[in-house]
Amino acid sequence: MSKIQRIADAVEMGTAKQVAVLVMKALNEGCDPTEILNRGMVDAMGVVGEKYRSNEIFVPEMLAAARAMKKGVEILRPYLATGKSASAxxxxxxxxxxxxxxxxxxxxxxxxxxxxxxxxxxxxxxxxxxxxxxxxxxxxxxxxxxxxxxxxxxxxxxxxxxxxxxxxxxxxxxxxxxxxxxxxxxxxxxxxxxxxxxxxxxxxxxxxxxxxx
Amino acid sequence: MIIIGEKLNGAIPLVAQAIAKRDGQCIRELAKRQADAGADFIDICASVDQGEAETLKWMIEQVESVTDVPVSIGSPSTEVLVEVYRFCNKPGLFNSTSMEKRKQIEQIFHIMKEQSGWRAIAMLCDDAGIPKSVEERLSVFDAIMEKAKAHGIDPARIYIDPMAEAAALMDPEQEDGPGISVYTKVVGAIRRKYPTIHIISAISNISYQLPARKYMNGSLAALALAYGVDSGILNPLSRELLGVIKASEALLALPTKAFEQLINAVKENRGKGNGLLKLEGFEDEEGQKALEQAATVLAMGAGADVKLPTTDRNLNGMVYAARALLGRDEDGHCLEYIKAYKHGLFGV
Structure with a gap:
């Protein structure tokens, strides 16, 4: 499983601590920060949103995922070049x-x-x-x-x-x-x-x- | 527990329909059924875009035509409360006021000074919203009591709503402790300071956006009573919820020693230990189940742990709910509760 995929899984599971560790690891190993954000977290939240809409998960699970992503973004933020902001x-x-x-x-x-x-x-x-x-x-x-x-x-x-x-x-x-x-x-x-x-x-x-x- | 029946709310589709069609029969029936179930007030809330006062007036007429139980007038608008209360034959309950400026709490207290039978629910929030910390929430409480004192209102006529927030949205990292600890700390502090004041909670709010809501509602009701809440806005037609409430009250009324023995019995995982109690108005088995559930939740509130899962699905639901509410859910905010639900340990 790729590092990015692991991050995505941890976001989906809502395990904030794990997301933080995995993001740091990925950065240390030279992964592109924008890639970590978009493929690892934003896409994972898309999946989480979809699962919520189809009644597969409940609000607390969605919230846990959003909080886990927030933890990851906090670590990522200094690495995201301000010029090419990843903001949508x-x-x-x-x-x-x-x-x-x-x-x-x-x-x-x-x-x-x-x-x-x-x-x-x-x-x-x-x-x-x-x-x-x-x-x-x-x-x-x-x-x-x-x-x-x-x-x-x-x-x-x-x-x-x-x-x-x-x-x-x-x-x-x-x-x-x-x-x-x-x-x-x-x-x-x-x-x-x-x-x-x-x-x-x-x-x-x-x-x-x-x-x- | 003083019960404010919540069923006549325009936010409920069936009631909205009855209001739109002016189907008095439906409103009267729901009022009667709640009164028969033991409600101490019948709450009415219109939830309409226009003509709120007129709708409430009509609802009051319907309710008063079938029961002597007083009305609780539910409206976010103080103007509407002030306009409508005059239509009641019997003094009731204003639901609600708060320290928000637009609520003009003085106006409600002023009416209460003139009309000695009226009571009011006062929520612990102000223009900044619901305070996050215990200290801030208590300072809103102090502000309310200061206004009450200035108007000469007896605390026993005030129903403080300490704002139990939806468990699904609790922040696992909130200050002042996990789970419902902000709420229980606020309730405890108020109860110590004002033995005669009423403390009220909208019980069903706790389970917003969660599955198998009755367990969350039941657990909260038991824990709330233990901390000093004495009134609830809830569904009196739910036999299970009512059972847990009556059982909790019976257990909390036990002499300290008997209560401690009971807690110890639960701690040692024998669960029952309350075979001597009988719940009035309930069949033996129904009453015993309710007592067992209430005893377990109360024991957990007093620090006991329960081995999970048990063989009783209803008890499982109560225990997982209590764990989440008490902040003992290891994954934080209700995730363990949901996991257990998905594994079929309780619920449908």
Whole structure:
């Protein structure tokens, strides 16, 4: 079994310590850091997401894999040349104003990071202006993710997306939305570019919206 | 345990449908069944995009037409709570307030000052979300109690929700200990400080995104009671959950010596040792099973270990769940629980 494959297996198993050791070993033996990241970890997370979607694994297993990958990335980071950044793109993420739920949003953030994006998490109860300022401050952001968990904050989600839609930067970003009361129909109605039902799907959606697949 | 029946929630598809069609029959039946099962409050939550207050008013009418059990009004909006509580014939429970600014906790306490029968659930969170550490969560608690004191509200009218977070999402490396230890430490501290205050938990939240949820719910209920929780938002129609709750209460009410003997019996892996207890309202076998499960989980909470797997699948489910909740799951956050489930040691 190749070193990269071993890393991929350890990520899938969610064994963080093992991932750390294997990544260090692979680096010492001269493996290409970008290769370790993409083939060893990002691809493995793709498999994990797929297994979650097909109900083969549960959330804790997906989370363990995402945490294991994070450990690996921490070790890898100094070796990844900044010039040829391996990042798939930058995303601004947050739960809309009036809503304090962060579990689903954090899960989405972890999964999207795990498929190679850099995620700027604005946190919970994020006012519209904060989303707008974050996109302006990050000219390389290509995705904005907004979460709403309450039927009462659907309105807030609508206002956020409508406000983002009227910004001059709108054409350079794609907006994705999600949360328990949100549906594809609602996402279409408020003018978002995409909706996903769970964190694994959100990662796939992010790749699709970024034109990576 | 003071039971707040959770079944009348618009987030449940069947109830959402009944609300949309104004099918009063369905709402009344669910209210009656929960009351008959021993619920102390019937929670109602509309979960509608528009017309929340009007929907709640209709739900209150349905519930009050079939039972005297008071209503718990569930809404994230304080405006709605304030508008709707007047429609209740009997004082009930506000579900809920917190230290979030938009919740305007003073407004709820102000009403409670005027309306002496009303009570309120107060969640330990503020505008920064749910605090991660024990210390921060307790400082939110202190802030709530300060407001209550300023309004002259007796702690016995307050139901503190210390926020048991979903076990599936617990961080194995969180500060303040593994598993539900932040929660148990917060509960313990509050109980020591305020013997008469109510401490409440939404029991089913713990098992979010996990298989064989009843074991997680049952284990949490037993452990929560042991640490000083006295109220639960839960499904009173689940005989198994109710059994574990009643059994835990019976065991925790034993004299210290008898309880210790029981714990020792479990530690020595004899499991039972409680044949003398009888659970009121339960058939002998059903009651014994519940007692055995509760005794095992309580013993684990007191430090005992149980050899796994046992020959009893239901007991396995409880033990693996308790291990995960107590942070003894070696792989961290529920992975061992899931592995055992996948190996068919419990569940369907």
């Amino acid at each position: 793109g930058k995303m601004i993420l947050g739960t809309v104003a009036g809503d304090l739920h962060d579990i689903g949003k954090n899960l989405v953030g972890m999964m999207i990071e795990s498929v190679g994006f850099e995620v700027i998490d604005l946190g919970i109860d994020v006012p519209i202006e904060k989303f707008i300022k974050a996109v302006e401050a990050n000219p390389d952001a290509i995705l904005v993710g907004c979460s709403a968990l309450l039927t009462t904050t659907k309105r807030s989600l609508r206002e956020t997306v409508v406000a983002l839609n009227s910004q001059p930067f709108r054409s350079r970003i794609k907006i994705m939305v999600g949360g328990a009361p949100i549906t594809q129909a609602f996402a279409d109605e408020i003018g978002a570019d995409g909706y996903s039902e769970n964190a694994a799907e959100a990662a796939e959606l992010a790749k699709r919206l970024a034109g990576l697949v």
